Amino acid sequence: MRMSFPFSAIVGQDEMKRALLIAAVDASVGGVMVFGDRGTGKSTAVRALAALLPPVAAADAGYQDGSPRKGNVAVPFVDLPLGATEDRVVGALDLERALGAGVKAFEPGLLARAHGGFLYIDEVNLLEDHIVDLLLDVAASGENVVEREGLSVRHPARFVLVGSGNPEEGELRPQLLDRFGLSVEVRTPQALKQRVEILKRCDAFERAPDAFAETWRRAQRKTLKQIARGRAALAAVTVPDSALTFAARLCMAVGADGLRGELTLMRSARALAALDGATVVTADHIATVAPMALRHRLRRNVLDETGSTARIERALDDLALEDAAA
The missing domain is CATH 3.40.50.300 (P-loop containing nucleotide triphosphate hydrolases)
Incomplete structure (x- = not known):
């Protein structure tokens, strides 16, 4: 194989x-x-x-x-x-x-x-x-x-x-x-340094896959432990009402259809918190996963030609300003 x-x-x-x-x-x-x-x-x-x-x-x-x-x-x-x-x-x-x-x-x-x-x-x-x-x-x-x-x-x-x-x-x-x-x-990387690094790693892997894998063994173990800890901690991570309220406000602000957006925000933010070793979901966790959870659930706005990701980021900024002014 x-x-x-x-x-x-x-x-x-x-x-x-x-x-x-x-x-x-x-x-x-x-x-x-x-x-x-x-x-x-x-x-x-x-x-x-x-x-x-x-x-x-x-x-x-x-x-x-x-x-x-x-x-x-x-x-x-x-x-x-x-x-x-x-x-x-x-x-x-x-x-x-x-x-x-x-x-x-x-x-x-x-x-x-x-x-x-x-x-x-x-x-x-x-x-x-x-x-x-x-x-x-x-x-x-x-x-x-x-x-x-x-x-x-x-x-x-x-x-x-x-x-x-x-x-x-x-x-x-x-x-x-x-x-x-x-x-x-x-997207295809546009940074020259990053493209060169990709070429180097692909070439090293193709020439000597076993040696290349050994080079990355420690980083692989670290990622594996992070997943294992996340799975073990997931059930204990709590989602306070403040985080749920923030998720619902965000979905309302961007006009996401249905409630699947809020549910996905909650679940993915909880999984991210578990990966990070946190025990409580925060607004930061919600904001991090928001583009992934919502960008494909937004209706096309003919009066707003900006992409869905930009609309979500703008809504997050607006909510942050509202909370700061409250």
Whole structure:
């Protein structure tokens, strides 16, 4: 198996890395949508995070056919190709056993393989809408239900859904985009020094992956410990009414539809606080995750041509001024 690029060695793209760490701490955040240019490390970052996480119990990963498995396995990472059929995604009748032995048996699909890990979809904006609908429903419920060809199967399918795409190649329907918990934007680095550093690290990894991984082993262990501490502390992190009020005021100020924005703000801010070692969510945690949690939930304002991120940052500044004047 080809070694993954170390997560800690990825240059820049801080917002994307933060969003993935938040999702790794609390999968209930609802997955991550990554928009940006090609070749900016989107899939590399997701694969690197999956490879970084410690092995999980085989019984809790990659649902097969209900038969128990022992030992530990690597965290599942499943790529969903654009041309995948619904049967390949959700699972279907095992034709070989049906024809050979006359037995109706379930052949697990990609959702089953992703259980306990990550399901990654590159160019999700080009995926057929009914497949995206299906993926988001299963990601939200944590369960896949298959009823076809005389089969009735229900199996666990809990995974972190990560989608990526380039908006210039096709828009994702707003009602589907809203179902992703976090949305991040990645761009080709414009700083010369940063681009040179990326080239150096990529070249070093390609020439001697084992030596490069050893160089970053300490940083990898630090990141892994941060995730482990965040997961362990998550349940104890409190979200005071003041933080909830700030989140609601912000969503009202930017005109976010529904209450999913507030819920995502609360969950992602709590996960960020756990990552930071804090026991209480503050307005600063809310402000940090706000662009990720809200930018894809804003209605287009024909009278305001500024981007959604700028609108959120402006609303945060206005709220800070209001609080200072109060």
